Amino acid sequence: MKRLRFLYMFMAGLVILACSKNEITGIGQQGDYLANFDFPTYEVYAPGKVVITNRSKNADKFLWEYNGGQTINNQGDTLDVSTSEKMVPDTIYYALPGDYTVKLTTWQGGEEKVLSKTISIEKQQPTILVPENIGIYLDVVFNAAVFKYPGQNVTYAWDFGEAGTSTEASPTVQFVTEGEHVVKLTINDGEETLSTEVIVNVQGELAKTLYLTDALTRRVYKYKLTTQSEAQVESIGVTTGYNPFGLSVKGDKLYLSETGFGTRYSAGAAAVADGVIKSYNLDGTGESLITRPVAANLDYRDDPWMHTVDKFGNIWWTCRNWGVRVANASASEAPYPAIKFNINATIAGEGTATYFASDIKEVGSEIWVSYAGTTGKGIYKFGYDGAYIGKFTTDIQQHAIRAFVVDQVNGYIYFATNRADAGRGLGVYRSNLDGSNIVAVDTHWSMNIGSGGFSDQGAAGEYVYITSMDIDVDENGDGYLYYGYRAISDVFGSGNPPSLGSSAANSGIKKYNLNGTESASFLFKGYAPYGIAIDQVKR
Template identity: 55%
Template structure:
């Protein structure tokens, strides 16, 4: 038994000894061969080349790379041979065809292999800055091959932004959108060209939106300071015959359409056909909020409107009071009135024409311009009458805007015994009424070169009481209360006729007028060529 155990122990030791010897002496498998690889793909000069040694069973190596230099941690040396298993990085400075030769030995048995690598000249490249905006200095850069001892010349063409003959031009674009940049390089041996397209961002600015009765479109106009601006029609958006109201709340544009029956009407014009819509600020996402479809209910059609801070849409009608609905509604039933009232009876009569409407604090202010009721009244959001501004009670006010920073109210007066039609300013209590722009030949109704006669009747039961007049009026102010008042102006030549649809002209005499709030500039056109009703300002710079 002891002899058997001893025999097993000897067999085990022999087995372990053989295993250890085999693991220690494992070498490369397969036949002896010299081989290596270059980097894959196109290699541009100047280039740093790293070789891959794929030799088998070799004991010694010699690399020869004539035309290249050695680059390692010690720096760049004019050495083109190496006896390492893998040579250091090889730097080729010039384009051309180069030969790399590898010699290997297994004992005293050598093998050689040579391969050619072609380095092409680096083509010129334009390096553009990441963000480019109009009227900002931006620097471009060029990458081009440089032959030793040769001077590279650069010729840039930035279109309207100019031409330059330096490597790193500083450029200022004056228009936004896509721009093509061209670069011509002479490297001392040949002339090469390249080009790229870049997107230049527009100036961040507020936007004024307006309706145009001539084209039946809504336009956006950037209130830029540094760069020129042009009106752009919102794509796919078409208005009705009486696009009286616009407003911006958040990221939405709201539009109120009064339809055919603007003054006392009969027949088809007396049918309810007004509506309220919303859009995204770019004109997409059109949504019908609600529509008036009542028979002979033209006096319920939406006129001017506002969106309050709680997301409710309020609008006035010809003589049926003020209505309200959630602004996010979609194709909702047309609601009943929320507000009807004045100081005497608490209810509106048929001669009380509801007009401008604004949220002031937590109140709803409504202007009146009818034969039997005029002025500026204040209401609770629950509908109860609060008070009227006594000093304005006999004045027909088509539109108004409150300047809370300077404690002023701006008024578009379309009828009053003591005041010509025009734009006025007063204190918050209605005192100190001061004309801003009331030139009779422009803001009056008497001549063919004055304000649109739509709704105007010079004699009869309602003289001038139904004149549509200025429906778009907005303020744009800075934190100190400085800025402009904007209002829409429609000359009779561009909007003619007592009801809708009115005759229209070219817009050459109409547009958006502006008044500088400090009074240092005369009233002037911001833009011409359009006959605006509704006006709204997006006060977020985008």
């Protein structure tokens, strides 16, 4: 008896194993014999796929007929087959819109039942594909998703309002005013004419943005470097202290370094350490205090001057006398760090009077620092670990450099001298990357301190002069150098802080064409800038 039961179970297992894992051949005999099936509950658009749900009961055999459709098998191949004898047919593919009949025939013994149902395959209505970042005076390409009948041509009629019309499938257009614009499209697919429209938002001209700090209002402003439309100077809602010398943009953050109340040899209130390092979102929100010196332990010689943010997300800054410090740029109210390296006679070998570290930049994989003191001159190079690499040995080393910027595309250093040296007066100069072949960029009489020229803020040997420079250069080497100019009529004197005029009528941002074909000129006036920085991303 046990042997017969085992044999029965073995044969039943063979029957089960003989069936395909992916194919059901029958439904258990439960209740009445019934033929029925359902289509998907959602709308299907051509070209589209349909999966049928078989709701039949107690049938022995099935025959599906779906004229006008094709079969997509389990391997994903489309077959020119429109019938199936499976309990559930494979996916049905309909290439064209229309009404299609699916017929199901079932059998139970000698009894046969037939059921037909109709499914509507809809035509996809035309849809306008809107390009991203539409800006005025920019070429943008529009496309449309439309249904195409085999062998039929689709005609297009676009209406872009001020940007004109087109009969192309993918027209290139240009808007000249910002704001909302209605784009309309009418197509004929060979069977009928269909229309659609969409509202697109056109932004103002996408351009790099120049940020600046102003001595008179003690605010931060921005100015878009547009080429097709006229830009205006706008406040970003950030207020500063008396001497916001350093400004930079890295990613989507704006960084600010302030020296506080005192900048030159100081006593009393001006000698207190009161500078700060801060960051903001580019729109002026999200103020974050990164770090600040502790007044009880430090003084004005430790306050931050200029800074740079490196590729690793660290912010480096110079102090008037005591070298360079570094912190994580994303830190919040971090303790004021110790000196990373001290730019003085011990390292540089220039004599005990070598002081006044000024500007700082990350260049390649090095940190470059300029000297602007009475005997400290030139540019020195350090590693990220603070190790001294070396100094320039060319003509640039003869000059006290208050600010500099490196144009790596064209291979130049632009720098602002802090006093007359080596036969060259105060002004902005350019050298090769090795510091040789110095040529004048802006040495107009107005760049001389006093006598109606540049601001005499500070004192001889400690003039603040130009505290920040930046460049906008493209891959072809075209662009401009930018720097701040503060006239003596607007900012003057050796006090802490300096005296201010009633306006900044003679001060502003100056620019110089990198190709050298134009004299330096004002981009705009009305502001007395300390720090400037360019957001190199067009927004």
